[in-house]
Amino acid sequence: RKEVEQDPGPFNVPEGATVAFNCTYSNSASQSFFWYRQDCRKEPKLLMSVYSSGNEDGRFTAQLNRASQYISLLIRDSKLSDSATYLCVVISGGFKTIFGAGTRLFVKA
Amino acid sequence: ETGVTQTPRHLVMGMTNKKSLKCEQHLGHNAMYWYKQSAKKPLELMFVYSLEERVENNSVPSRFSPECPNSSHLFLHLHTLQPEDSALYLCASSQGFQAAEGIPTDTQYFGPGTRLTVL
Numbered sequence: 001r002k003e004v005e006q007d008p009g010p011f012n013v014p015e016g017a018t019v020a021f022n023c024t025y026s027n028s029a030s031q032s033f034f035w036y037r038q039d040c041r042k043e044p045k046l047l048m049s050v051y052s053s054g055n056e057d058g059r060f061t062a063q064l065n066r067a068s069q070y071i072s073l074l075i076r077d078s079k080l081s082d083s084a085t086y087l088c089v090v091i092s093g094g095f096k097t098i099f100g101a102g103t104r105l106f107v108k109a
Numbered sequence: 110e111t112g113v114t115q116t117p118r119h120l121v122m123g124m125t126n127k128k129s130l131k132c133e134q135h136l137g138h139n140a141m142y143w144y145k146q147s148a149k150k151p152l153e154l155m156f157v158y159s160l161e162e163r164v165e166n167n168s169v170p171s172r173f174s175p176e177c178p179n180s181s182h183l184f185l186h187l188h189t190l191q192p193e194d195s196a197l198y199l200c201a202s203s204q205g206f207q208a209a210e211g212i213p214t215d216t217q218y219f220g221p222g223t224r225l226t227v228l
């Protein structure tokens with residue numbers, strides 16, 4: 001089993017749709033969780049941290065479920081500019097950082 | 110954004126060459142990272158330096174040699190690489206503090222990367 005797993009997609013959604021991604025992790029001792037966004041041929045950029053209590057930033061909501069060992073990202077009212085690859089990141093002890101392979105999202109007019 | 114810079118942005122080298130990648134962070138961070146991103150693969154963590162000491166070394170071949178002379182600079186020295194080493198090499202930095210319960214830290218900020226081609 002991979003340490004961090006994501007559905008690679010692609011997810012093809014119309015503008016205005018709501019889309020959700022999940023990411024599962026295998027190490028129950030994992031400490032920190034993030035969602036990054038990566039545009040084609042660009043570096044990853046932090047989208048949001050994932051807090052135990054869940055957090056929201058505008059159209060984006062992140063949740064952490066420690067019991068089932070997954071994090072989720074919900075995007076409401078999708079925009080064309082949301083098209084990108086979304087990477088989940090898990091930090092498990094010290095500086096051990098593991099990236100998921102990413103989920104590709106295409107938002108179409 | 111100029112928080113983390115990398116040079117060169119593109120590099121083509123032969124298998125017998127020696128070259129170095131440079132990363133500089135202007136964020137006052139204490140930890141710096143090297144990642145490799147190959148096509149259709151997840152980012153792979155290569156090395157981590159915290160306060161100029163190497164704290165992670167993920168079984169990277171010895172033809173990759175990192176150097177961290179101070180908390181703002183990180184190098185990756187390359188020697189006798191193989192064509193399969195062609196990839197995007199990304200540098201990142203973070204504050205480097207351990208996460209308290211339920212409070213994520215170690216948010217990493219990435220440089221633009223060096224696209225390396227080994228012939």
